[in-house]
Amino acid sequence: MSLVEEAHEQGKAEAAGRTMAGFAATVGGVPLVLAHVIGLVLLSRIxxxxxxxxGLAYAxxxxxxxxxxxxxxxxxxxxxxxxYTAPVFVP
Incomplete structure (x- = not known):
């Protein structure tokens, strides 16, 4: 869902001299990977x-x-x- 946010807000960000590049990875990807790693470590120890x-295979x-x-x-x-990935707009 954050990819959609990134695509929709890119125009406003460019007008303000900024970019939305990396928003989806920061808001969606990084916490998701951390949750998987933490879960795997905890379950592996148990x-x-x-x-x-x-037990490692079960984890x-x-x-x-x-x-x-x-x-x-x-x-x-x-x-x-x-x-979802937004289609590339080429004027």
């Missing part, structure tokens, strides 16, 4: 204590499953436009 090597599977569910929910909430 999995290692309980099941050793298999990776749990993070992957949660990510897939999150993508599905995001697609439903945003009407299939979760990965």
């Amino acid at each position: 999995g290692w204590r309980v099941w050793r090597g298999a 990776a599977l749990a993070v992957a499953a949660a990510s897939i569910v999150g993508i599905g929910v995001g697609q439903l909430l945003f009407g299939g436009n979760l990965f």
